[in-house]
Structures are given as structure tokens and as C-alpha cells.
Amino acid sequence: MKITKLEIKQLEEALYFRVSEKQLDELEKEFIEISNKMDQLKSIDTDNIIPMIFPLVDFCNVLREDVIEVSDSDEVLSNSKDRFGRYVVVE
Amino acid sequence: MEKILKLHQEFLASPEQVEKNLEVCHKNLLKIKDTNSTLCDLYELAKIQVRLITKKELEKNPLAGCVYTLKDNISTRDIITTGGSRFLNNYTPTFNAKVYDDLLIANAVCLAKANLDEFGLGGTGTFSAYGVVKNFYNKDCIAGGSSSGCANLVAAEAVNFAIGTDTGDSVRKPATFTGIVGFKPSYGLISRYGVFPYSPSLDHVGIMTKHVEDAVVVFENIIKTDYRDFTTQTLKYPISLQNFVAFDKKQPIALFANLIDFLEPQEKLSFKNTVTFLKENGFVINEIEFPNDLLSAIDLTYKIISYSEATSCYANITGITFGEKQTGNNYDELLFNNRTFGFGDQLKRRFVIGAYATSKEHSKDLLVKSQKIRHMIVAAAAEVFKNYQAIIFPGASSVAPLIKDVEDNNYHTNICDDALVIANLGGFPSISIPTGRVNHLPVGINLMCDAKQDQKLLELAIAIEKEVKYE
Numbered sequence: 075m076k077i078t079k080l081e082i083k084q085l086e087e088a089l090y091f092r093v094s095e096k097q098l099d100e101l102e103k104e105f106i107e108i109s110n111k112m113d114q115l116k117s118i119d120t121d122n123i124i125p126m127i128f129p130l131v132d133f134c135n136v137l138r139e140d141v142i143e144v145s146d147s148d149e150v151l152s153n154s155k156d157r158f159g160r161y162v163v164v165e
Numbered sequence: 166m167e168k169i170l171k172l173h174q175e176f177l178a179s180p181e182q183v184e185k186n187l188e189v190c191h192k193n194l195l196k197i198k199d200t201n202s203t204l205c206d207l208y209e210l211a212k213i214q215v216r217l218i219t220k221k222e223l224e225k226n227p228l229a230g231c232v233y234t235l236k237d238n239i240s241t242r243d244i245i246t247t248g249g250s251r252f253l254n255n256y257t258p259t260f261n262a263k264v265y266d267d268l269l270i271a272n273a274v275c276l277a278k279a280n281l282d283e284f285g286l287g288g289t290g291t292f293s294a295y296g297v298v299k300n301f302y303n304k305d306c307i308a309g310g311s312s313s314g315c316a317n318l319v320a321a322e323a324v325n326f327a328i329g330t331d332t333g334d335s336v337r338k339p340a341t342f343t344g345i346v347g348f349k350p351s352y353g354l355i356s357r358y359g360v361f362p363y364s365p366s367l368d369h370v371g372i373m374t375k376h377v378e379d380a381v382v383v384f385e386n387i388i389k390t391d392y393r394d395f396t397t398q399t400l401k402y403p404i405s406l407q408n409f410v411a412f413d414k415k416q417p418i419a420l421f422a423n424l425i426d427f428l429e430p431q432e433k434l435s436f437k438n439t440v441t442f443l444k445e446n447g448f449v450i451n452e453i454e455f456p457n458d459l460l461s462a463i464d465l466t467y468k469i470i471s472y473s474e475a476t477s478c479y480a481n482i483t484g485i486t487f488g489e490k491q492t493g494n495n496y497d498e499l500l501f502n503n504r505t506f507g508f509g510d511q512l513k514r515r516f517v518i519g520a521y522a523t524s525k526e527h528s529k530d531l532l533v534k535s536q537k538i539r540h541m542i543v544a545a546a547a548e549v550f551k552n553y554q555a556i557i558f559p560g561a562s563s564v565a566p567l568i569k570d571v572e573d574n575n576y577h578t579n580i581c582d583d584a585l586v587i588a589n590l591g592g593f594p595s596i597s598i599p600t601g602r603v604n605h606l607p608v609g610i611n612l613m614c615d616a617k618q619d620q621k622l623l624e625l626a627i628a629i630e631k632e633v634k635y636e
Contacts, residue, residue, distance in 0.1 A: 129616075
């Protein structure tokens, strides 16, 4: 696993932000560290192990009726910097 | 009887003590202003609230009139909630987090919103958009993170308790660095509705207090199943201090011997002395080995899982519907400018790694592999709980490091610190309690029990706290 600055820049594009040149250098180094550590982890035999995506084994979801709760739209929209009436202005 | 119950007695005997307690707390808060612990001072609002608390309400709940702080990633209606991020500089939630609602019902008094690493992503308190949080005991040192401000405010007695969040060790580590109690219950016992996420499969709400019994009293009031957070879990027994029994010291406690050599020399001596002292006082502590390959895997496993989940969680922050908005010639440019300006460097770094780990090409080797190793770590810990009631850890590998060392990248954690993350990986309850000082800075121990054995954990912590008698 090796990552180039170009690949990091592609990830930035996908994430919709830019990082500084200094950060780019640091990220490149960090990816090398991750890669080295990941190589060590490869030695751990995970065949037939189920990926754990939730911490509890006896987990059960708390379900509820789908009841409509009315919000004050003016209040909800108040956090938008740019509004036109009851609409949010994108650009 | 610890702080909160003592205050409760004082309030009942003389209700004017409620205002006095608030006044004292606020004076203490102002005294540590230079530690950068507070993002929003709610004293004026708190003064109004305490005047409205009736004697009947004081009788009803021991938390009534008690002063607390919320980490600023917990939503408070009509009160700015920044998450420690420049992105949400003026964001005012239109609803309350469940935990805040529960504390309002209990008539507890929120005095401040506390500083944190941006959105809880950081373990040092140096990654807030609103400045580095300095340790209450030594301002050249960090307070730990990400619940940094909460820890300082409890340590300085500027509040009677604090509500923080813990994804890796974010309640427990700063608690150790500031000499207080940090308790992270089993996964899902406190609702996360209205709490900004970091990594939903690891996120917990936690409690910070001066003493363990205080944490129990707060816990009683905020442990609730919540229909708005479908991951909340229910205990088969109610948590109530009245139902607690003395911990049976004959129940064995495990100590991972392979962690000890990763402690700094003086911290190692302090930890060993604490363990010896506890053994001399009747506790049965057995040294065992936890698989080294799994201990070494915790750090990367945690990073890959938490960064991946965080990358997904923060895709919704665009600066358009809420948050700070810049300018741009088109939609893409606007989003780029908003997210480039709004997110701090630490977040961007973690999001890039998370995006890489979740990409089609790498998810199998990175994310899925990490999720499998997570399963193995949790299974190994569960094996330990078959023979032991609890596991004892050092609170941290060292005392709080210097801010300069953290900023210059000269502070490195090791597997001794990583071990606290096991509790998040498996949703196990975990508590850090102070035991002493090294070089005038606090040190402590950490205790962990099997999932949903929260009462047992707290009973053990109370028993140890009584023996150690740390002040």
C-alpha cells in the first residue's frame, strides 16, 4: 500500500476541501506509517472472523412509531446564512 | 457522602445555598479563564434558573440546583453550540440533546459550554478552533482531550459535574490528567440524540465528577431508553445508589502485565504502589497477559474505524443549510471554500485517511480488516471477563505532557494508552479515578467491566476510591 500526493489530492477533491502543502507532506508520511502498521496487522489471521460493526452482541434497536412532529420552519432555517423567504439560497 | 449529596443536604436545609453554590462555581470558573476551558458562559441564564427552583423541586431530585457544564458538542436549544469548530461559529440548535433535556427536568443548572477538540476528534485539547486548553494544575501542560474544558472545570470546582463524550478515551484520559473521575458507561445507556457524532459505533456520552458516588447520582438521572436514538440500550436493573452493595474484594481483578513496561518510570512506580496497596487491603489482583498482537493492533484499528465513520458523518456539513458560508462562483467552488475554511487541519487529516480506508479499492484491506480485528480484541476481552470481574489499567502512560511537546509532535502515546480504547470497541463500561500525583501532576487508574455490568464497575470504583482516599 503506497499513496502518492496526487492520490491524496484526489481524496481532497472527493471530500470537497483543500489541505495545505505542509499538511500534504505530513499526510504522505502518515500514510507510510499506516501502511507499515497495516503490514504488521496482516499477520493476524482474520479468516472466518465476522467484521464487528457494532459493539454489543445482544444489541436490539429501539423502534418507534413513525409520528410526524412539526417544526417551526423559520426557526430551522434561521441557521442558514443566505435565505430568500422560506428557501435556502445555494449560490 | 460525596459532593453532590452533601450539596443536596445543604440545599434542603437552606435553599439560599443554591444561589451561593452557583456564585462560588462562577468565581472558580473566572479564576481559570486563562485555561481556555469555557466557550460560552451561561451565568446570567443560570442565575435566573436557580431563582425559579422551588423547595419541592429541591426535595425531588438531588441534582436540583447542582451546577454543571456540557461539552460543546451537545446541542442546547437557543444557545450557540460550536462543537469547537469554526464551521459552527454561530450555529444555534433548534432542539435540545436528550441528555440536556433530562438534566433540565432534574433542575440541574448549566453554567457553561466547555471547550473541546473540534467535534471531539482529538485526544489532547489542542485542536479546538477556539484555542488550546491548558491544564488546570500546570498551564504549560495539556488537559487531555477531547473533553478538555469539562475536565478542567470539574477539577477547579467551577462545576459540580460535567457531561462529556468518549469515542476512544475522551472522558477518561482528561479525567486522569486533571485528577478527577471520568466514567464512560456501557454503549447506548445514555442517549446520543442531539450529540454531534464522531464515530457512531464507538461514541458514548460520559460523566465527569470529583468522586465516584457523584457520577452515580448523575448517571441515575440520564440513563434512559430514548425513542429518538435507536441505539439506546436498557439495563435489566435500575441504577440507583440506594441499591448499591459493597464490592466483594474476593472477586478477582485482572491486570495486563504486558502493559506495565510502557509506563514512564515514575508513573510505573506510582501504579505499582497503588496495585500493591490495593492487594494489601484485600483486593485480589492477578497479573495476566493479553495477546500482544492484539494490543499492538488497537491503535490502528481504532483510527481506521473512527476516521472512516467520521468522514461519512461530516459529509453533511456544507455551510449552505447551516454553518459558516464563504463565497464561490459555482456550487462546487462554494462547497470547497466552505469546507476548506470551516474544518481545522486535524479534521481534514482524519477525513482524508477515512476516505482512503472506505474507498472501493482499499476498504477490504483496511476497514473490513480493522472491523475483524476489532471483533478479535473484543472477544479476547470477553474471555478475560469469564474469569475476572474487572480489569485494572493505568489511567495513562504518563502525566499530562507539555503543550509544546504535543505541538512539536514530541508526545507519543503507546499501547498502555491504547488499552483504554478496548472499552469503546466492545461497549464495555470504564471508569478512571485519581490515585495520586507525579511531579505535581495527577495520575490515576482505570477500571473496566463486561458490558452492562455498570453497577459492578461503579461499586468497585467506590471501594477503591475509599481505600485510596485521594484528594
